Structure formats: structure tokens, C-alpha cells
Amino acid sequence: MGGNLSASVAVLALVSALAAAVFAVVRLRGRRGIATATQRATYDVLHTAGLAAEPLRAGLTRAGAAKAVRHLRTLVGAPGLALVDRVEVLAVDGDGAHHAGQVVAAARRALAAHRSTVLRQSELDCDRIDCAVRGAVVAPVTGPDGKPVAALVAIADDQPAPGLVQATLETARWAGTQLALAELDSSRERLARAEVRALRAQISPHFIYNALTAIASFVRTDPERARDLILEFAEFTRYSFRAHGEFTTLAEELRSIDRYLTIERARFGDRLQVRLQIAPEVLPVSVPFLCLQPLVENAVRHGLSRKPGVGMVSIEARDAGAECHITVEDDGVGMDPAVLAAGISDLAADAGEDSGQHVGLSNVDERLRSVFGDQFGLVVETGLGAGTRVSMRVPKFHAGVRTGR
Amino acid sequence: MPNPYLVPAIVAVTLVTVAIGFYGLRLARTTSDFLVASRAVSPTWNAAAIGGEYLSAASFLGIAGLILKYGVDVLWYPVGFAAGYLALLLFVAAPLRRSGAFTLPDFCEVRLGSRRLRTLATAFVIFIGWLYLVPQLQGAGLTLATVAGSPYPVGALVVAAVVTANVALGGMRAITFVQAFQYWLKLTALAVPAIFLALQWQADARPAVTPPDGPAFRTATTVVVEHPATLALSDGQTREVRPGDELTFAAGDPVPAVSGVATDASDWLLPSTAGADDRGLFATYSLILATFLGTMGLPHVLVRFYTNPDGAAARRTTLVVLAMVGAFYLLPTIYGVLGRIYTPQLLVTGQTDAVVVLLPGAALGDGTTGRLLAALVAAGAFAAFLSTSSGLLTSVAGVISTDVLGRGSVRGFRLATVIAGAVPAVLALNVSGLNVSQVVGLAFAVAASSFCPLLVLGIWWRGLTDLGAAAGVLVGGGAAVGAVLVTVLGPPLSGWPATLIAQPAAWTVPLAFTVMVAVSMATRRRAPADVGATMLRLHAPEALRL
Numbered sequence: 001m002g003g004n005l006s007a008s009v010a011v012l013a014l015v016s017a018l019a020a021a022v023f024a025v026v027r028l029r030g031r032r033g034i035a036t037a038t039q040r041a042t043y044d045v046l047h048t049a050g051l052a053a054e055p056l057r058a059g060l061t062r063a064g065a066a067k068a069v070r071h072l073r074t075l076v077g078a079p080g081l082a083l084v085d086r087v088e089v090l091a092v093d094g095d096g097a098h099h100a101g102q103v104v105a106a107a108r109r110a111l112a113a114h115r116s117t118v119l120r121q122s123e124l125d126c127d128r129i130d131c132a133v134r135g136a137v138v139a140p141v142t143g144p145d146g147k148p149v150a151a152l153v154a155i156a157d158d159q160p161a162p163g164l165v166q167a168t169l170e171t172a173r174w175a176g177t178q179l180a181l182a183e184l185d186s187s188r189e190r191l192a193r194a195e196v197r198a199l200r201a202q203i204s205p206h207f208i209y210n211a212l213t214a215i216a217s218f219v220r221t222d223p224e225r226a227r228d229l230i231l232e233f234a235e236f237t238r239y240s241f242r243a244h245g246e247f248t249t250l251a252e253e254l255r256s257i258d259r260y261l262t263i264e265r266a267r268f269g270d271r272l273q274v275r276l277q278i279a280p281e282v283l284p285v286s287v288p289f290l291c292l293q294p295l296v297e298n299a300v301r302h303g304l305s306r307k308p309g310v311g312m313v314s315i316e317a318r319d320a321g322a323e324c325h326i327t328v329e330d331d332g333v334g335m336d337p338a339v340l341a342a343g344i345s346d347l348a349a350d351a352g353e354d355s356g357q358h359v360g361l362s363n364v365d366e367r368l369r370s371v372f373g374d375q376f377g378l379v380v381e382t383g384l385g386a387g388t389r390v391s392m393r394v395p396k397f398h399a400g401v402r403t404g405r
Numbered sequence: 406m407p408n409p410y411l412v413p414a415i416v417a418v419t420l421v422t423v424a425i426g427f428y429g430l431r432l433a434r435t436t437s438d439f440l441v442a443s444r445a446v447s448p449t450w451n452a453a454a455i456g457g458e459y460l461s462a463a464s465f466l467g468i469a470g471l472i473l474k475y476g477v478d479v480l481w482y483p484v485g486f487a488a489g490y491l492a493l494l495l496f497v498a499a500p501l502r503r504s505g506a507f508t509l510p511d512f513c514e515v516r517l518g519s520r521r522l523r524t525l526a527t528a529f530v531i532f533i534g535w536l537y538l539v540p541q542l543q544g545a546g547l548t549l550a551t552v553a554g555s556p557y558p559v560g561a562l563v564v565a566a567v568v569t570a571n572v573a574l575g576g577m578r579a580i581t582f583v584q585a586f587q588y589w590l591k592l593t594a595l596a597v598p599a600i601f602l603a604l605q606w607q608a609d610a611r612p613a614v615t616p617p618d619g620p621a622f623r624t625a626t627t628v629v630v631e632h633p634a635t636l637a638l639s640d641g642q643t644r645e646v647r648p649g650d651e652l653t654f655a656a657g658d659p660v661p662a663v664s665g666v667a668t669d670a671s672d673w674l675l676p677s678t679a680g681a682d683d684r685g686l687f688a689t690y691s692l693i694l695a696t697f698l699g700t701m702g703l704p705h706v707l708v709r710f711y712t713n714p715d716g717a718a719a720r721r722t723t724l725v726v727l728a729m730v731g732a733f734y735l736l737p738t739i740y741g742v743l744g745r746i747y748t749p750q751l752l753v754t755g756q757t758d759a760v761v762v763l764l765p766g767a768a769l770g771d772g773t774t775g776r777l778l779a780a781l782v783a784a785g786a787f788a789a790f791l792s793t794s795s796g797l798l799t800s801v802a803g804v805i806s807t808d809v810l811g812r813g814s815v816r817g818f819r820l821a822t823v824i825a826g827a828v829p830a831v832l833a834l835n836v837s838g839l840n841v842s843q844v845v846g847l848a849f850a851v852a853a854s855s856f857c858p859l860l861v862l863g864i865w866w867r868g869l870t871d872l873g874a875a876a877g878v879l880v881g882g883g884a885a886v887g888a889v890l891v892t893v894l895g896p897p898l899s900g901w902p903a904t905l906i907a908q909p910a911a912w913t914v915p916l917a918f919t920v921m922v923a924v925s926m927a928t929r930r931r932a933p934a935d936v937g938a939t940m941l942r943l944h945a946p947e948a949l950r951l
Contacts, residue, residue: 008894063930251443251714258439276442277435281581281712283445286505319580321803321818322507395807396711397507399514 048074049174056178057185060143060150065091072152072175076167079132080155083141086111096133096155099124103136107151110138114148116169118160135160139172144183195370203240203290204360207260207297214267229266232259240290246371247401250317250324251283253292257315260293264300268311272304275314282317282324286401287394288367294360295328295378295390302388303330320393327391334386361390372398408766410780411552418590418784422791423571425583445714446581452725455709457587459726460733461537461793462544465591465786467842468734470757472741473748476673481689482842483734485696489849490730492857493701494723499716500864500943507711508804509704509856516863516943518933519871522878527808529855529882530704531825533848534801536889537703538829539836540844541794544758546833547841548786551759552779561833564787568794569826572802573819581712587792588729594785595736598765598778602743605768612746615674620660620749628652628750636753637662652753660749673745688908695850695910701860702852704804705796715947740764758841762786801825836893846908847889854913855882858921864943866922870932873925881917885909 035043052071055064065083069091073081080095084107089100096103102124110117119136126133135156143149152172156164211233218226236259239252254276265272296313304311311332318325365378372395382388436442446454464486471479506512510526513519542561549560606612612623630650637643644661646652654660676689700706713719744751744760747768751757762782769775805821836844855878862869862877888909891898898906905912925932933939 008896011890011894249714251445254439254443258443261439274437275435276437276439278442279434279580280444280446283443284711284714320815321799322807397505397511399518401505 045075052175053178056175057182059182059186060085060090060179062090068175069093072171075171076152076154076164078137078154078164078168079157082153082155083150084153085150090150094155095157096136096153098128098131099126099133099136099155103138103153106136106138107153110140110151111148114140116140116165116172118165120159132157134158137165137168139168141172141179142176144180149179192370203237203293204297210267211263214263218266225266229263232262235259236263240293246289247286248289249283250278250285250287250292250326253287253290254278254283254315256290257293257296260296261300261313268300268304271310272300273310273312275312277314277316277318279317279319281319282396285324285394285396286398287326288364288371291364291367291392292326292328294364295392298360298390299328299330299332299388302335303332307332322396324394324396325391326394327389329387329389331387334384334388335382336384337380337382340380340382364392368392368394371401408552408776408779410776411783414780414784415549415552415787418787419567419791422583422587422788423567425586426571426580445718446712448713448718448722448725450581450585451709451712451718451722452729453585453588454581454712455584455706455722455726456729456733457584457589457591457792458705458709458796459703459730459793460588460591460789461845462541462786462789463842463845464734464737465595465789466544466548466758466761467540467845468737469740469744469761470751470759471842472738473744473751473760474757476675478676478685478689479842480738481692482696482846483737485693485849486700487727487731487734488697489700490723490727492697493706494720494727497701497860497864498710498719498723501707501860502710502713502719503716503943503945503947504939508708508800509702509859510804510808512860512863513874516933516939517869517871517874518935519875522871522875523808525875525878526856526859527804529851529878530804531801532886533702533852533855534704534797534825535829535832536848536851537705537845538794538797538801539832540839540841540848541790541797542829542833543836543839543844544786544841545790547756547758548762548783548790551756551762552783558834562830564790564794565826565830565833568791568798569822569830572795572798572826573822584709584792584796587788588733590788591785592729592733592736594781594788595733595740595761598782599736599739601774601778602739602764602768606743606746614742614745620745620752622654622656622658622660622749623747624656626654626750628654628753630754635663654750660752663753663755687911688904691850691908691911692846694914695846695853695908697853698857698914699849699851699853699910702856703848704800705793708800708803717946737761743768798822798825839893843907844893847885847892850908850910850913851882851885851889853910854885854917857914858917862918862921862925866925867936867940868925868929868932869921870925870928872928872931873921873923876924877917877921880920881913884916885913888913 048071052068052075055067058064069081069083070093072083073093078094080092080097082092082096082100082103083090084104086108087104089097089104092100102119106117106119106123116137116139119138121134124133124136133155135158137154137156137160139152139154140148141150141152152168152175154160154164154168211229215226215229215233218229236256239256239259261272261274292315296315299313300311303313311330314327314329316327316329361378361380369377376393376395379391380388381391434442464483468479468483468486471482501512504512504515506515509530510523513522513526542565545564546557546559546561549555549563550557628651630646630648630652635643635645636652676685710719710722713722740761744757744764748760748763751760751763762779765778765782766775769778802818802822802825805825806818810817810821858877858881859874863874888906891906895906897903
């Protein structure tokens with residue numbers, strides 16, 4: 001037991017040393033530097049304003065107002081402070097909660113007139129003997145569109161002093177700025193969502209054209225096959241044009257690629273060879289909708305259409321711990337890396353025949369990055385005559401990613 | 406008389422495991438047919454894989470050893486290890502799959518949306534993973550020491566190195582095929598020798614397991630003592646023995662009673678009700694709670710549920726696991742019982758964990774059959790260490806690389822694997838005195854006091870808040886971790902404190918639930934705003950297509 005005892009003593013010593021170190025660091029960081037009174041006052045005001053800003057930045061809600069109003073009262077320095085919109089008191093801190101009706105009426109007037117008012121004791125009747133409210137300052141808070149959306153009501157326990165009026169006005173103005181910033185945040189988010197929606201995968205017009213011509217060539221010679229192909233094409237378009245869900249499972253995506261390749265085989269016949277190596281563990285992984293199809297389309301075009309003889313497209317999905325690694329590879333003519341890089345960087349400038357697949361690749365790349373983060377972009381390995389290999393990594397779990405069903 | 410088949414069998418199992426880890430996918434799933442390629446893993450395969458990953462050294466070696474030593478009391482270990490899947494089936498399997506979470510920290514993020522809780526869950530996943538890895542390495546050291554005579558640290562370090570290198574280089578990544586193979590290998594490695602052992606027992610005219618005058622040596626035996634103990638010899642004397650002492654017994658000599666071991670027939674056969682207090686009963690309930698509720702908190706088991714295509718498949722898989730694991734756990738019991746007849750010397754040396762490995766040789770003699778069966782058992786034991794420790798190491802390295810080192814690259818994962826493998830290897834060298842199953846029991850206790858309340862309340866109670874969950878995990882799980890540290894590092898205790906610390910689940914699990922509910926009620930305003938949507942997602946069957 002001697003060894004055990006000394007080991008436990010060592011562990012105890014280590015733990016207490018760690019605790020002491022943490023304590024020392026916390027104390028040192030908590031200590032304020034020696035400062036002048038002005039510096040301290042500036043620090044206090046800015047710190048309080050920062051605390052109030054955080055809830056306000058979430059927009060004008062009851063919960064946010066309740067958190068913010070405490071700090072705003074410290075800023076104003078009044079015995080009570082309320083945040084009121086046109087209908088009701090959103091939150092109140094300190095004295096004055098029982099004057100809600102009068103305060104809301106006054107706020108409505110102030111908002112309608114878009115100017116601040118001072119309420120005297122005569123306007124704040126009260127039948128409570130212990131009521132300390134003697135006056136109030138009502139200052140409208142301007143919303144993002146320049147119109148007043150709420151009012152800040154500072155309750156005073158005396159005749160409202162000019163200092164209190166000034167402080168209330170400035171605080172109301174500051175709160176208005178924060179609300180405008182909140183609006184900015186939410187519109188930025190909306191913009192990002194709209195961007196993702198605009199990036200939504202599209203099937204390429206080339207493919208539709210090619211598919212229809214290939215099917216047309218079978219209509220007389222092999223009507224049965226033409227019918228099957230049209231059905232496959234219908235299924236493929238139904239999947240591709242579906243309106244809901246940004247995500248799908250890898251299994252679904254593979255099924256769609258199967259239909260796509262069936263149609264392509266009608267064009268290329270035995271020249272198109274496919275090799276699949278899919279780890280069954282990653283089939284349920286959620287991937288952005290139509291993120292593989294453009295890669296396969298790119299491989300078919302590059303691997304086959306410009307190369308004589310048989311072309312091989314291999315699709316591989318491997319299980320890699322918390323991620324899934326997917327590669328699409330062809331043994332075709334490849335691309336010049338410089339051209340590819342240029343093609344991806346200035347899409348708009350290049351409207352030639354080649355830009356189609358580049359649009360596909362960069363679209364997938366951008367969607368992967370916008371969903372999973374910048375480190376999850378596409379990796380393209382290629383060279384003239386060396387084939388092309390496109391790989392992506394997809395995390396098995398990412399907050400906010402949910403397979404649409 | 407070394408067994409010439411042993412080392413080849415162990416090497417072969419290791420090589421086959423590594424090889425199908427690297428080439429299995431290429432052999433099994435290279436096709437040009439999309440129907441074949443997009444076929445999901447069937448519940449049966451998935452269940453076999455879960456069984457392969459779950460049945461560890463504790464199940465393979467530890468349970469038989471405990472039964473040999475303590476008798477009927479410890480039957481709760483196999484029962485609890487299997488019944489844990491019942492709790493998983495009833496409360497967790499399908500909702501967890503529907504949540505889309507891959508690991509436990511992921512579930513915290515889905516349900517409560519808190520990064521801090523995620524970090525806390527990560528810490529517990531790592532701790533439980535390490536605590537569970539230690540007995541695996543310990544079992545490997547013990548097995549190699551028993552069958553090949555190597556010193557204990559060699560076996561532990563060799564297995565640690567093989568598994569770490571294999572996981573780091575990308576083999577064995579929770580591949581269903583490999584793990585399912587391991588399950589059937591383990592089942593065969595115990596079942597086939599068990600049949601032969603039962604036949605041998607018949608041929609020996611069915612010697613009584615608990616003869617009236619206690620177990621006796623069947624053959625002349627020399628025992629080398631490894632732990633200091635007090636022996637009560639048959640003539641009424643007591644004798645203190647120290648490690649290194651050699652005792653020689655002739656055939657037919659009664660086995661001396663060792664202090665703390667149930668040699669007495671009635672002690673061994675009947676549940677212990679001895680003593681005026683209820684300590685034995687408390688320890689038993691504690692054990693039942695820990696194993697029953699701990700299974701759902703094991704990181705390497707939960708990640709396998711992700712492979713199921715939907716919630717219904719997850720449920721079906723769990724049901725099959727229950728059957729497979731239940732069938733397996735019948736076998737170690739047979740080994741433990743027959744061990745009392747054929748290998749009573751283990752009761753004197755205290756190395757009861759070796760009974761599964763030694764029994765075929767001891768019962769069937771030195772013929773080719775005995776040696777081949779001994780090699781089969783040793784190979785099965787190695788499959789147990791390899792599969793469980795690979796699964797655990799992959800899970801622990803996964804959370805280290807994503808949550809501790811930041812979004813991982815391949816290099817990050819390798820670094821994480823080395824870190825995750827080194828710590829338990831060092832720990833395993835220092836705990837050779839503990840019983841394999843008891844250390845695993847502690848890992849279950851920690852899981853039951855931290856993740857079980859989190860999962861059960863998270864799935865079935867809308868009122869859970871992030872603060873409540875964190876407080877419950879910290880208090881309940883923290884208490885269990887404290888108990889584990891005291892057990893492993895602290896001074897020996899006696900009386901009620903010893904029981905409370907050795908089997909903490911019966912007080913830490915209710916504590917965790919209580920704290921979690923109380924703090925959640927107190928911080929009701931922090932309940933996530935989208936709890937309704939999350940609950941719908943967890944519980945609505947996929948067929949509704951909501």
C-alpha cells in the first residue's frame with residue numbers, strides 16, 4: 001500500500017497546486033489597476049453599457065428588455081426604470097411597477113409626438129401611501145427605420161432634475177443605436193440564408209439537353225428502353241427539383257447519382273465504367289443536397305467526353321472517425337490546375353463551354369464552406385492528362401444540419 | 406510445457422484483425438452496382454458489431470474469475486452487463502438516433518445548445534473511455550503473463566502499442582464487418598471449449614462443484630503466491646504467506662481457505678446476507694444500477710447507433726444485441742463454475758481472472774485437443790482486448806481531435822490517438838492489483854451517474870436546462886469520479902465508507918437525477934426556446950416525415 005499512498009499524496013499535491021494556480025490567476029485578473037477617478041468612472045459607464053448592449057442586440061423582446069433594463073437603470077441613475085412599447089410595459093426595474101397604466105399612456109403620447117416629456121406628481125396619481133414616485137422622464141427610443149418604437153421611462157423620487165432628464169435622453173438614444181445594430185445583425189443573417197438559398201444546387205442545362213437527345217435516339221429503335229429512360233429522367237428531376245430541405249443522406253444522393261449515370265450510359269454505352277466503394281457506416285451521413293452529383297457530372301465530362309476509349313469514374317466514401325471522406329475520381333484528360341483556379345476565381349468573366357462544370361464545382365465548394373465552415377471546402381487534384389480527383393470531407397454531426405425528409 | 410499453438414493463435418488473430426481493418430472495405434464493398442453500394446447495414450450485422458465492441462476483457466475474463474471467487478453474488482455482473490441494453494432500448498436508442506448526434510457531446514449540443522455543456526460532456530467521455538481502457542490493457546497483460554510467461558507490463562504495453570498504431574494509421578475505424586467478426590470469434594472461442602469442458606466434466610463422473618468439505622486439488626499442484634494473504638489450512642492452523650512463497654499440494658488435498666474469498670460451499674452458493682448490516686445488499690443494488698444504467702453512457706457503444714438508417718432500425722438493433730450479448734454471458738458462468746473443480750489453485754494465488762485461459766489446459770490435460778482449445782480461448786481473449794480497446798480509442802481520439810484540438814485533420818486525429826492511447830497504458834501499469842471486472846464496474850458507475858441522467862431527462866423531460874444538466878453531471882458524475890480515484894489511489898477503507906466508495910452508483914445516480922431536476926426547475930427560464938421542435942424531432946417516427 002506504500003506505493004499507493006505516496007501516489008495519492010502526489011495526486012493530492014498536484015491537484016492543490018493546480019487549484020492554487022487557478023485561484024492566483026483569477027485574483028490577479030480580477031484586480032483593477034490603480035486608476036484616477038475619471039478613468040474609473042469611464043470604465044464603469046462603458047462596462048455597464050456593454051452589459052446592457054448584449055441583450056438589446058437580440059432585438060426588442062420581453063426577455064431581452066428584462067435583462068437590459070437593470071443595467072440601463074445603473075446608467076441613468078434613477079430609482080426606477082421602465083422600457084415601454086405602445087401596448088405594455090416590457091420590463092421594469094426598481095420602483096414604479098404599479099404605475100404601469102399611467103406610464104404606458106404617457107409613453108404612447110410621447111411616441112406619437114416623437115418627443116420626450118416630463119411627468120409631474122399630479123400626472124402620477126397614486127393611492128398607495130408608501131409610493132415614492134414623484135415624477136418621471138419619458139424619452140422615446142428610435143428604431144432602425146427612424147421611427148420611435150419604445151420609450152424609456154425613468155422614475156424619479158423627487159421633482160425630475162435636469163441631470164436626470166439629460167441622462168435619460170442620452171441613454172434612450174444609445175439604446176436606439178443598439179436596436180439599429182440588432183436589425184443590422186438580423187438582416188445580415190437573412191442575407192446569408194438567402195445566399196445559401198441562391199446557391200442551391202441546380203442541374204446543368206447541358207445535362208437536360210444531352211439526356212433528351214440520348215432518349216430521342218432510342219425512341220424508334222428501342223421504345224422500351226426509351227420509356228425506362230424517361231422514367232429515370234423523371235425520377236431524377238423530381239429529386240433535383242424538390243423544394244424542401246437543404247440536406248439529404250448520402251444514400252439518397254447515391255440513388256440520384258445512379259439515375260444520372262443510367263441516363264449517361266445511354267449516351268456513352270460501355271465506354272462509361274463506374275467503380276463504387278462506399279463504407280456502409282457513412283450512408284446515413286447528412287450531406288448538402290445535390291453536392292455529389294455535380295462532381296460526378298464533372299468526372300463524366302472530363303473523364304469521358306474528350307477521351308477516346310473507356311473511361312472510369314470511381315466514387316469512394318470512407319468512414320473517418322467523426323467525419324466521412326468522399327472522393328470522386330476519373331481517369332480522363334484532366335485539367336490544367338492554373339486554368340481551373342482561374343476558372344473558379346472569375347466565373348462571370350468566362351462564359352465558354354468549360355465554365356459549366358466550374359460553376360458546378362465552385363457552387364458545391366461554396367455550399368460546403370457556408371454550411372460546415374471554411375476548412376471543409378472541396379479539394380481538387382488534377383493535371384493535364386492525369387485525370388481528376390475531387391475530395392470532400394463531411395462531418396458526421398454538425399449543429400444545425402438536419403436531413404430534410 | 407509451453408503450448409506451441411498459443412503464440413501463433415494470438416499473432417494470427419492480431420494480424421487478421423489488422424488486415425481486415427485495412428482491406429475489409431475494399432474486399433467487401435467494391436462494386437459497380439449502386440443497389441449493392443447503398444445497402445444499409447442490417448440490424449443483425451450492426452448488432453454483432455456492437456456485441457464485438459462491447460464484450461470486453463471484463464466480460465471475457467473477468468466475470469468467470471469473479472464467479473470462481475465470490476460465487477452467486479456476482480452473477481449480477483453478467484446480468485447487468487446484458488440488461489443495460491434493455492434500458493438503452495427502452496429509453497434511448499431510437500430518440501438518440503433520430504437526434505442525428507454522433508457522440509454524446511453532439512447530443513448535448515442538439516438538445517440544449519450549450520457549448521460549455523459540450524465541453525463538460527467531452528471531459529466525461531474521455532475519462533470514462535480511459536477508465537474502460539485500463540482494464541482492457543490489464544487483461545492483456547494478465548493473459549500474456551499467464552499463457553506465455555512474459556512479465557505483466559509487456560502484454561499491456563504490446564496491446565496498447567498495437568491498438569494505438571492500428572487506429573492512428575486508419576485501420577479499424579469502427580468498421581462493422583471487423584467488429585461483427587470479433588463478436589463471432591469471441592462467442593466461438595468460449596462456446597467450443599465450453600462444450601468440451603462440459604463433456605469432460607461428464608466423463609469425470611460429474612464431480613460436485615461444492616463438495617461438502619470444500620474444494621480439493623485434483624492433481625498435485627505447486628502454487629506460487631503473488632499477493633500476501635492469510636491461509637486457513639485444513640488442519641485448523643493459519644499461515645501467513647508472502648509473494649514468492651511456493652506451496653505444494655498433493656492430489657486430493659483440500660484447498661486452503663484464503664481470507665476474503667468464498668471457499669465455503671454455502672458462502673459461494675447463496676447470496677451473501679452475512680453481517681448485521683445491509684452492506685452486501687447495498688453493494689448489490691449499487692452494482693445493478695451501475696450496470697443497468699451505465700451501458701447507455703459508454704461512448705464506443707453509442708457511436709455505433711449512428712450506423713442505423715433510422716430510429717426503428719436502432720431499436721431493432723438493440724433488441725438483437727440484447728439476445729446476442731445475453732447468449733454470450735451464459736458461457737463465462739460455466740467457466741467460473743468448472744474452475745472451482747479444475748483450477749482451485751487460483752483461489753490461493755488470487756489470479757482468478759486467468760481461469761478462462763487456464764481451464765481448458767487444466768481440465769483436458771496436455772493433449773493436442775487441450776492445447777488447441779487453450780489457444781482458441783487465448784485468441785478469443787485477444788480479440789476481446791483488440792476490438793474493445795480499438796473502439797474505445799477511436800471514440801476517445803475522435804472527441805479529443807474534434808473538441809479539444811479543434812476541428813481535426815488526419816494529423817490531428819493521429820496525435821489525439823497517441824495521447825488517448827498513452828494515458829491508459831501508463832495507468833494500466835499501476836493497477837495490476839485490481840480485479841478487471843471491478844474496474845469496468847467503476848467505469849459503468851461513472852457513466853450511469855453522468856450520462857444516464859443527461860440522456861434520460863434530455864430525451865423524456867422538456868424542463869431540462871443547460872445549467873441543470875451541467876450541475877447534475879458535475880455533482881453526480883463528479884462524486885462517482887471521486888469514488889473511483891479513492892478506490893484506485895486512496896488508502897484501504899473498511900465498513901460503510903468502503904462499500905459506499907467501492908460501489909457508488911446507488912447514491913451517485915439518484916444524486917445526479919435530483920440535482921439535475923432541482924437546478925433545472927430553479928433555472929426554468931433557461932430552457933431552450935426550441936425545446937418543442939427538438940422533442941418532436943427526437944420522438945416522431947420517421948414515417949411521419951415531419
